[in-house]
Amino acid sequence: MLVWSRAGRAGAWAVLALLVGVIYALPAIIIILASVTGQWNGVLPSHFTLRHYANALHGSSAAMLRASIVTGLLASALALVNGSWAALALRNTRPLPRRVLDIVFFIPSAVPSVSVGLGLLVAFSRPPVLLNGTLAIVFVAHFVLVSAYSYGNVSAGLARITPEYEQIAESLGARPWYRLRHVTLPLLMPYLIAAFSLSFALSMGELGATVMVYPPGWVTLPVGIFGITDRGAVFDGSALTVLLAVTALAVLIALSRIPIKAAQR
Amino acid sequence: MAEAVLGHPAAAPGLSVPFIGPDAARRGIGYEGIAVAYKGTIVLADFTLAVRPGEIMALIGPSGSGKTTALRVTAGFVRPLRGRVHIGGRDVTDLPPYARSIGMVVQNYALFPHMPAYENVAFGLRARGAQEATIREQVAACLRMVGMESFAKRYPRELSGGQQQRVAIARALAIRPEVLLLDEPLSALDAQIRLTMLEELSRLHRSLPTLTVIYVTHDQTEALTLADRIGIMRDGRLVALGDCQGLYRRPPNRFAAEFLGRANLLPVTVEAEDAASGLARVRFGAASLMVRRNPEATAGQAALLCIRPHDLRLEPPGPSANSLAASVSEVRWKGDLHDIGFEIGGHRLRLTAAPLRTPPEAGALVNCYFAPEDATLIPEERRG
Ligand SMILES: Nc1ncnc2c1ncn2[C@@H]1O[C@H](COP(=O)(O)OP(=O)(O)OP(=O)(O)O)[C@@H](O)[C@H]1O
Ligand SMILES: [Mg+2]
Numbered sequence: 001m002l003v004w005s006r007a008g009r010a011g012a013w014a015v016l017a018l019l020v021g022v023i024y025a026l027p028a029i030i031i032i033l034a035s036v037t038g039q040w041n042g043v044l045p046s047h048f049t050l051r052h053y054a055n056a057l058h059g060s061s062a063a064m065l066r067a068s069i070v071t072g073l074l075a076s077a078l079a080l081v082n083g084s085w086a087a088l089a090l091r092n093t094r095p096l097p098r099r100v101l102d103i104v105f106f107i108p109s110a111v112p113s114v115s116v117g118l119g120l121l122v123a124f125s126r127p128p129v130l131l132n133g134t135l136a137i138v139f140v141a142h143f144v145l146v147s148a149y150s151y152g153n154v155s156a157g158l159a160r161i162t163p164e165y166e167q168i169a170e171s172l173g174a175r176p177w178y179r180l181r182h183v184t185l186p187l188l189m190p191y192l193i194a195a196f197s198l199s200f201a202l203s204m205g206e207l208g209a210t211v212m213v214y215p216p217g218w219v220t221l222p223v224g225i226f227g228i229t230d231r232g233a234v235f236d237g238s239a240l241t242v243l244l245a246v247t248a249l250a251v252l253i254a255l256s257r258i259p260i261k262a263a264q265r
Numbered sequence: 266m267a268e269a270v271l272g273h274p275a276a277a278p279g280l281s282v283p284f285i286g287p288d289a290a291r292r293g294i295g296y297e298g299i300a301v302a303y304k305g306t307i308v309l310a311d312f313t314l315a316v317r318p319g320e321i322m323a324l325i326g327p328s329g330s331g332k333t334t335a336l337r338v339t340a341g342f343v344r345p346l347r348g349r350v351h352i353g354g355r356d357v358t359d360l361p362p363y364a365r366s367i368g369m370v371v372q373n374y375a376l377f378p379h380m381p382a383y384e385n386v387a388f389g390l391r392a393r394g395a396q397e398a399t400i401r402e403q404v405a406a407c408l409r410m411v412g413m414e415s416f417a418k419r420y421p422r423e424l425s426g427g428q429q430q431r432v433a434i435a436r437a438l439a440i441r442p443e444v445l446l447l448d449e450p451l452s453a454l455d456a457q458i459r460l461t462m463l464e465e466l467s468r469l470h471r472s473l474p475t476l477t478v479i480y481v482t483h484d485q486t487e488a489l490t491l492a493d494r495i496g497i498m499r500d501g502r503l504v505a506l507g508d509c510q511g512l513y514r515r516p517p518n519r520f521a522a523e524f525l526g527r528a529n530l531l532p533v534t535v536e537a538e539d540a541a542s543g544l545a546r547v548r549f550g551a552a553s554l555m556v557r558r559n560p561e562a563t564a565g566q567a568a569l570l571c572i573r574p575h576d577l578r579l580e581p582p583g584p585s586a587n588s589l590a591a592s593v594s595e596v597r598w599k600g601d602l603h604d605i606g607f608e609i610g611g612h613r614l615r616l617t618a619a620p621l622r623t624p625p626e627a628g629a630l631v632n633c634y635f636a637p638e639d640a641t642l643i644p645e646e647r648r649g
């Protein structure tokens with residue numbers, strides 16, 4: 001929609017600002033405010049403190065943050081490898097098997113994550129594969145949940161690379177591995193980074209499935225936040241939330257700064 | 266390389282007995298009965314062609330006629346349904362592209378965007394595990410050959426179309442291929458650069474006389490300028506093949522006559538032939554004309570008379586010239602030539618001539634002339 005009149009344009013911006021303000025900014029502001037609140041009885045907090053951050057940086061929260069980051073990085077990396085491999089392998093297959101695998105990949109992100117957690121719990125709590133109560137099941141849960149995004153992003157990227165680059169590479173004498181390593185993957189780099197970033201962000205915020213499967217020693221931040229707020233410590237929960245968001249943001253910014261030579265003009 | 270040298274007489278002047286053998290044709294590029302289908306649609310049918318070693322073969326034809334497909338079969342990007350491909354005497358039909366030793370330049374160049382020009386040119390050598398010193402030497406030589414040595418550090422997006430094209434050619438030549446496939450390499454360039462590049466391609470081939478080149482183009486001027494022989498494609502088939510002059514002067518069929526250079530075509534009946542003089546008498550309406558004889562169009566048969574626009578004259582070119590009365594339908598001045606349209610018994614003819622001082626006016630009745638040797642006969646095609 002293109003708005004040409006000046007008043008119309010101002011109106012459009014106002015609506016957009018309102019939407020963004022209400023939907024994105026307001027909850028974020030409230031959480032940030034809450035994280036530094038000592039007491040909040042009226043419309044605005046009456047007394048500010050950094051105590052919640054002090055709490056957050058001591059005790060178990062550092063371990064939670066570490067659990068979240070490790071889980072996020074590991075699950076996203078595995079999902080990226082797996083998703084890229086699947087997308088590359090399925091690129092030249094017939095439409096039917098590809099459709100089927102598309103669906104397999106996308107189902108976990110379409111059902112409630114609690115159900116995914118439950119499914120894994122049931123599947124892996126008896127032999128032959130006993131993962132119940134282990135770290136591995138957390139990674140598996142996150143891996144399953146973010147796989148769709150890795151696979152989807154990489155396939156979209158592959159579809160946009162004209163086959164000519166790879167064909168020329170091959171005619172110049174590049175065998176399949178060499179070609180993959182020196183042509184296909186570098187050209188895919190922007191999509192790989194996008195896939196990893198999205199997976200990591202999702203994993204950092206994952207609660208539903210993690211709550212079902214996490215072992216005692218591996219509490220991720222979202223699970224921790226859920227537990228703390230459930231016990232009524234809303235302001236401590238807010239401080240942890242801010243911590244989670246800042247960490248995720250820092251990793252995403254770092255990822256976005258990886259130089260991409262393949263960037264087109 | 267030694268094999269290719271043997272096959273090329275110009276490159277082996279000392280050789281008293283040039284290589285002649287039953288598979289001489291296969292030493293360049295040989296296609297035997299190639300058929301290719303995309304999703305069940307045949308796009309190349311019974312494609313048979315022998316490209317001689319060291320030759321530049323132009324493939325021309327309208328869009329969709331299968332030219333690119335023929336190149337893709339050569340490089341191994343598509344597998345033919347039937348038929349065999351030979352390169353340098355080797356059957357490569359079942360070889361993957363990386364084992365074929367082919368240099369290819371595609372229409373949009375497809376330079377690797379994530380590598381500077383130098384690395385693009387070095388790619389093939391690195392992929393083959395060449396020594397760093399060899400790579401440096403070879404890449405420098407190839408970049409110099411195309412005049413791009415000062416652009417080695419630039420990324421493709423920092424190069425103009427013509428510069429990208431040069432790098433693409435250098436990249437293809439760096440692996441010292443036996444065969445260079447060029448798919449409309451000049452189509453993205455403007456007319457001025459196209460002419461320069463055409464000359465440079467000629468020069469390049471003179472410096473690499475053993476290199477067999479297939480040059481795909483829409484543009485008949487490029488084909489006529491650069492190629493030793495021309496193959497004309499239509500609907501996935503090779504419909505004409507010959508050396509440039511022969512194909513231009515004596516097109517074997519109507520399609521070839523119209524596609525390679527514009528031709529004036531008139532329906533005639535062959536009246537008599539004279540094998541001794543090489544001429545035949547044909548009838549066009551009431552006029553009786555002497556033309557070059559075609560053994561495939563014998564007395565009594567219908568045929569097409571083919572005259573190139575620049576062979577039609579307003580003055581008789583000699584005592585034996587044929588003459589046709591025609592009415593001028595349009596006169597166009599195009600700077601370096603006059604382009605005159607005639608109407609003759611319901612048929613349209615074109616004449617081009619160096620700019621005329623007193624061009625005829627539209628509507629005027631004039632005689633136009635042509636020499637018997639400038640007119641050829643195309644046998645009437647059998648209708649299927
Ligand atoms: N990947 C493909 N899938 C299906 N059909 C294809 C494919 N590539 C080409 N074709 C079809 O094959 C036929 C021949 O194509 P080709 O590219 O060889 O033509 P061309 O002579 O190179 O044409 P142009 O001059 O336009 O480049 C065309 O009808 C085209 O539509
Ligand atoms: Mg083409």
